[in-house]
Each structure stands twice: as C-alpha cells, then as structure tokens.
Amino acid sequence: MTITQPSFKQIAAEKVKQRNTKFIADWLIPDDELPSSDVIDVVKWLEKSRVLSPVERAITSANAQTIVRNIEKKVWSAVEVTSAFCHRASIAHQLTNCLSEVFFEKALARAAELDAYQAETGKLVGPCHGLPVSLKDNINISGEATTIGIVNFCFNPPHFEEDAVIVDLLRGLGAVFYVKTNVPVAMMMPESNNHIFGNTLNPMNRALSSGGSSGGEAALIKLKGSVIGIGSDIGGSIRIPGSFQNLYALKPTFGRFPTFGCRSGLPGLESVNSVNGPLANSIESLEFYCENLLSAEPWNHDAKTVEIPWRLDTTLPETLNIAILADDGYVKPTPPIRRGISEVVKKLQDAGHDVIEWDAQDHYRLSQIITSFFLSDGGYHVKKEMEVTGETFFPYMAMYGTTPELTVSELWNLHVERTKLVNDYLKRWNNTRLRTKNGKPIDAIIMPATPFPGNPNGKFHDYVGYTSPFNVLDYSACTFPVTRADKTIDLKDAPREYYSKTDENIANDYDPEESHGGAVALQCIGRKFQEEKVIQMVKVISKLVDYADRTTYTACSSTT
C-alpha cells in the first residue's frame, strides 16, 4: 500500500477551508451583491454601499483615541466596537483577500469581558480598553496559526501556545485581537501573494498590488476593517503597503518596539533586523499606539527592546530643514510619484521650511548589501520549509533557491563594509548643516517609498531600493499620503535613457489608465530612534498636504 503525501496545494486548500469556517455568515455580503471585478476602487464602493449600519460606519471611521474615549463614556460598548470591526473586516476580505486568520468569536468574548469589567468597576482595564488591533500574520497569538505564507506552516504547529510579547502587552492594555492578515511567502516579497491564501488586492485600485509584506494589513486598514494594524518591515514591508494604500505607517528603529515571539521568514538573521510598527488611516492613531505600547515598558519583557520611553516632550523647530530625495538614480519614479514630490516641496517651501536636495549616495550599495544579508544562508531556511511540502518558488523568490550560502567570514566582511557606510551616512546627514539656512542639520529626508502608486499586480520587479537602505541604516521612517494618481495629469513619459533594466521595466509598466486612483504617498525619514520626531514632522507635513480620501473620490468617480 502506498501512502500518498498530500500535495502542497491540498494542504493549502484545507487551511483555507478551515479559515473560511471562521467567518460569521451574517457579516458576509452575498456573492451576487459583491462588486464585479471591474469595480477597481472598492474603498469608494464600500463607502457608498449600505452593508454597514450607521453606527458601524461611525465606529470604524473613528480614530483610536475616539474609540477608547467613546467606550469609556459608554457611547459604544466594546462588543459593539469589536462587532463593527469584525463585520467590516469580513467585507474587506471579500473585496481584497486580506485575512489569513480569523477569530471573531474569541474577540467578541474578550470584548464582553471588558464590558463586564467596566460595568463592574466603572473603570477601563487600560488605555487601549476595547480597541481592536489587527495583526500581520507573523505575530504569534495563542490559539492561532502563523503561516507566513509558507504551506508547511499551515498546521505546523496548528496553533501557537504563547502570545508574542507585543500581543501580550497590548492585551494587557485592553486591546482586542480579531484577525491576522495576509503576507507574501516568508514575508520576503513586496507583494502579498502566497500559495495558501493567494494575492491581496489594493482596495484603492484592485488592478494594483497591495504591496508587501504587510499588504493584508494595509488593504484591511484602508477599507477601515481595522483602526490600527501591526506590520513588520525588514526591507520596506511596512512602508511599501503603507504607501500603496495611502496610509500612515511607521517603521521604527529596531529595539523601539518588541519583536520577540514573532515568526520569522529568515529565523536567526540579525545582520539586519525585522521591526514591528503600526499602520493606520490617521497619524493620531499611530501616535496613540506608540505612546500606549511604550507605557507598558516593553524593554522589561523583550530583551532586544531598548529602554527609551515615548518622549512626549519632543518638539520641532518652527522651520524644518528637509532634504528631498526625488530620484535615486537607479529607478526613476513614475509621473504620479514625481508629482507628489513636487507638490510637497512646493508646500514646504511656501510654508517657509528650508528644503535642500539629498543625494542617494550609497543607497544602491546598501540595497545590494541587504539583499546579500537576506540570502546569506543561501536560502537554507526557506528551502527547508518549501521542500517538506514540495511548494514551488514564486519568481521573485527564485534566488532563495539558487544563491550560494556565504561563509561567516564573508558575512563579517559585509558587516564591516556596512558599518562604515552607515557611519558615512550619518556624517553626511550632520554635514547638511553646511547647506541649510540656519546652520543646523536636516530634520528629515522626504522621498518616495517606491517608484510607483502601487505596481500592477505581479510587477513589482526586483528593486526595493527606495526603502531597504533605511533598514540597513536602521532609521525611523513614516509614510504619509499626498494624493492619488490621475490619468489626466500623470501622463506616460516619453522613452528616455534608462538608469537600469529595472528602471526601463517600471517605466514601461506605468499605464496612466491602469494606475488611475492609485496611492501617491511618500516617506519621511528621521534618524535612529527619532520616532516621536518623525511623527511630529508627518503631522506638520500632512497639515500642509491636507490629503483626504474624499477629495480624491471626485477625481476617480469618473472612471468607476
């Protein structure tokens, strides 16, 4: 008798089937009422639809502060809040395929406990009492699986026994967990596609990618199926999806937020470290998250977290010194992104801020080095997991199957080179004092997070050079929305001399019609451990930019 192992597709199908049982039927839109696939802007579709009650709409449109305040004032119960987000997350999933794990019933039970506590004591359990928080798939939570897009992890283990430190601390503060969100294989692609759950679409324009690796988070949050989600970033994985969905998304310096107890795609890689950070529709929600999470003193619970409390006394100079990196010389940003940069520069200058240029010196080498770090084990850990089930590589991941393993001495040599480059970078940052009007160094770099307003699905190509240097540098960075791609303004460039093959591919892929309505977001880069300052600066810049999704619905409504 021959025992046939199930194929990786069978294992994945079983996992999806099991997940699908976790949805609550009342919260799903019947298939025949869902928008057809040619409705590309499902953010607008959902805003216009009547599937949510007014109170659900109010709850899910509020920022984190308002939600907790309204629970405290008993305007909303924790159960109402949780229900509203579970409902909206279900719909977001139907529209974009953004969820990996679903545990609404546990969430509702926890919310009921919180309501009971409040009823009994008249108090909240903590500053996040009743606040739903969505989790990127890699963050372990007791009772749920962590697949990180790898078929062999579907039931291995079927569920974790322990919470990641970040979950444990937020739970203690009163947060409610209800979903985990989709990621690419091993979280090592910039689009959230895998053989288990498939691809997550961009709700602003479903022809475009949601980005990766925190694409499920970003799509969910954009559709207001979550008010705060936790993503992770080792090469751009918070900022790429953050920018593709026009979100505020913070990549902190490693050590600012706890990471212990998360599942890694490249376990033991420390030459560059994955960090956790929040994504949200409002900068206020981000700030709320940071302040409250650090109030739990994560450094007492995760040995790699650094004892720097959230510094509420951070103030900005009246005039900011901003360096602009408009083009890194390896891939020219597509027209909508270039327009975004121009608009921000003009607004900064009009407001009296000092704007200078920033050169992408060493960015390309830094992006090469980080790729070498990712591949330094020769793909050993990824291959090992793929081989168990016979799972095949997506083209973007092929190099994990073919790159030779480094020796440790080669790795050490890369560390030495990196350490020098990183110190050189800091010197150049300090030396901007010679170019600014007030003789002080720059406060921030503002630049694209990617060259495009969301790439067409499957066409990110092979370059994360607008984000990954800042993982090697370990700087703090936050995305912020600027505008949306507009086919009537952002016309295709004429053929030109290309910097690189990737540059040419990306220029060729850009189709104003296809990208219409895509997100135009930028990132604000601060130095290491400058998260408070970065958030304050994003507040200043966002006030100048004055972006709101509603202002762009008009522009898009002509096409969808």
Place this chain on the structure above:
Amino acid sequence: MTITQPSFKQIAAEKVKQRNTKFIADWLIPDDELPSSDVIDVVKWLEKSRVLSPVERAITSANAQTIVRNIEKKVWSAVEVTSAFCHRASIAHQLTNCLSEVFFEKALARAAELDAYQAETGKLVGPCHGLPVSLKDNINISGEATTIGIVNFCFNPPHFEEDAVIVDLLRGLGAVFYVKTNVPVAMMMPESNNHIFGNTLNPMNRALSSGGSSGGEAALIKLKGSVIGIGSDIGGSIRIPGSFQNLYALKPTFGRFPTFGCRSGLPGLESVNSVNGPLANSIESLEFYCENLLSAEPWNHDAKTVEIPWRLDTTLPETLNIAILADDGYVKPTPPIRRGISEVVKKLQDAGHDVIEWDAQDHYRLSQIITSFFLSDGGYHVKKEMEVTGETFFPYMAMYGTTPELTVSELWNLHVERTKLVNDYLKRWNNTRLRTKNGKPIDAIIMPATPFPGNPNGKFHDYVGYTSPFNVLDYSACTFPVTRADKTIDLKDAPREYYSKTDENIANDYDPEESHGGAVALQCIGRKFQEEKVIQMVKVISKLVDYADRTTYTACSSTT
C-alpha cells in the same frame, strides 16, 4: 638574490624599540633603583617610594572631578596634571609592562594649548578640560598605531589617520591623551600577553596576571598612572582586569558608548558586540566619565550608539533586592572570592537589603554560545593576520587555528537559540518578584567576575563563564573591590569532587601564599541599559564594604 622577510620577532622588536624612544628619560627610574622581581606588591612599593613629588602624588591620587576642578581654580595647570600622569605612567610601565603606545610630547603640547585657552578666555574648553585619559590599545587615535597584540599590525598602518569617535568626542570635551595600553593577541585572551610587548603584570601581586584583555589599562590605573582609562569587553575584558586590580570598571550595554573607529580582533563579528567602558580607582571618576561622555551626544556621531542620555534622575529604592550568585556550578570560586561574597552578603543583610540566591541557569550554555560566536569564522580573520608574519598562536588561542568555520545557517540557528535563552533570562529576572519581600524584581545580581583573586600568570585556563554570559545577555555590569586575598584566612580547600576539569585545575592552582594580596572584587550586574542604576548600586554597596587599598597594606606588609 634572496630577500629574507623579517621574522615576526624582528618586527616586534623593532616596534618595541620605537616605542621605547618615546619615554622621557627624566621620568624613568634607573634600572638599579627599580624593585627586584621578588617585590610583588608594587602598588605599595610605589606609594612608599620617593620617585614622585608631593604635587605629582596629589594630582595622580585625585579623582577626575577634583582634577578638573583644580585646573579650573588654577590650583594645577593642565601641563602639570599631564606631566604628573606621564611620569607616573612611565613608572607604572617599568613596574608592570602596561603600555603599548606612548605619546607624551603630544599630550604636553595639547595640555599647553588648554592652559593657553584658559589663560586667554578664563574658561575651560569643556567638562574634561585637562583630564588625562588612557586608552586601551584597540582605540584608534590619529598619529598612533593600533597593534592589538598582533605583530602584523605593528606597522600596518604605522599610524592611524583618524580618531575613533570616542577619542574625538572626549578630545572635544577637553581630555588629554598620552598613552595606549597593552592587550592580549587580538584581545581574545583573558591575560594581556602578546608577541610584541609581552605580558602585563598585576601590580598588586606581580605573580598574578593583570587579566585581559584590558590588562594594561587596569595595571596602569591601579598604579595611578591614569585616573580614567577606557577598556573594552566582549567576554569579560573590562571586568576581569578590573576585578584583578580591585578597580571600579563598567561594562555597559552595547550602544551606550560609541565604539566606531576602534580596531577589532574579530572584525565584523556582530553576534555579540564589543563594548567600551571606563576603569578607575573611584566610582566617582567612573560616573564623571559616563555623564560627560554622554553629554557629547555620541548617538549623533556613531551610528550604533543609542540615544539614551545619562539619566541624572536615577534613584534607588531604599532597600535593594539583590540576588547572589556565589558559585556557577562549573568552576567553584577559590577561597578568597568565596570570602568576598560572604562579606558582601553579610553587609547587605545587616544594612537591611533583601538578599536572595541566583541560579546560574543557562550560564554554561551561554558561555558555549559566545565561544562559538568568537570562532564562527573559523579563526579566518586572526589566522590571516598571523600568517603574514608567521606569528605563532599562544595556547589559549590555539582554537582559532583549528576550529572549523560555521555556515551562515548554523550561525542563524545559534542566534535563534541565544535569543530564546536571553528572553528566558529576563523572565527569570522578572519572576524574582515572587521571592523578594517587597514583591518587586531584583535590582542586581552580585557575583564573582572570575573564580580567583588574579590567576597565577599564564594560568587563567579556558573559562570566562563568570563574565561572558553577560556579554551575550548584554547586561550592564560594574566591578567593585571588596578585600584582598589573605593567606592566613583563605586556606586551600581540601580535595573535593570537581565540577569539571577546569574546576580541578583552578582549585589546584590556588596557592594561598602565591595569591596573597591579590584582589578580591565582585561584579554588580544590572539589566540592559541600566548603567546609571548599576553605578548608584555600586556606590551603596561600596559604602558598606568600605574598601580602601590602605586598609589592606597592613595585611600585606608582613610578607613584602
């Protein structure tokens, strides 16, 4: 014609010859006036000798604060201070062989500049104006070599062009540099011996090792040839010599003090990081150094330094919770160290502090892991430098010539194991709240830094397990003196069952007569980034211990 390469011994001899030209004849004791080799306590010898003038003696006996204050008040000039330390350092070198690089003339020129600045402006250039600071050999300073005990580095390069960040910052604060101090080969032995400069002896008892790798620093400081010296520690290299010379010596958490621009014995090793920290005869000098160095905001100049200012508002609870690790179960401390522990425990308890026991759980595995990290390149980098000149390995370093290189995937697996162990350790620390009287976790662990009061020269054996776990854990730690070995009390143990071969070797090596007068110091361990708290605790403990070298001279005077 055959060109014969000079042998490594010839290169080393040339280096020593060149260094020796840098001493100033007036400051050297004629050979026939030096103590004979059977005078083992040269600290006492120097105190009793008349080679120093009263003002030189006063200057070199003052702490850092007093020195700068007296320069400010024009009691002493910077030139007088520098001269006194150059003179005393010269003698210290004659007595223990502690110096690697000597640059008195540059120091005096800088001191003269500082005096001129003060005369002109009535101000000091900074809070360290005129303070001599000695440097462990690995710290690059422009114009001088950095040999780190490797013959191939004697003239390669002949001198460095740039200051390490820490030198640059201290220079800006007003510090004066005048010597660099001896280290073991590649700084990877716990005794400061190498083929260039030879071994540095322990001035408290020249039959004992000064320790390593900051042995030159510790010997120099013990003889008051320096008020503040900077050492480095990746496995115990500050604490071992600090404890062997009964000094206050701080090993900070990585990132607290800048390290960029220092020469590494294992360049690119990042699985565990070397840190810089101060050694001094007084805890006040240590504190002065930390506070002022951090006032220069090193995080703006070294990309790996963390933005945590020196927190002056650190306060201690009135009653400390102290865990005592008396014996790690792998090597039993020798009798003098056990007595040191007992005395401290009694004094802590008498003063009302809460003392509990600490188990060395995972220490042995942590010490194995750190050894694997050190050797993870299979000795590639060390061997490469040795091979150029044909330099041979000391027995302690032999494994750098024989251990196979790890693959990166194996290294990653060790990282994963270490990360879990380190988090488990933090949990155990927190869980001490279940065992303390006030229900709060311990404030510190107090324990030996080595099993002996200075090992007999050449007999450290192969275990740094009392220090190295805290490099993997990356905790803050500070040594403090307790007493001195006393042959009349610290009798040899009867044969017993030994924990390990190393335990047996160390027990057998212990000879009360030979170790008499050796240092009995312990270390106070705090959590990550708790340097301020550790210093405050050492102050409290030291007040209880009330150690002073003079109190022990009596005990020793009977024998020397």
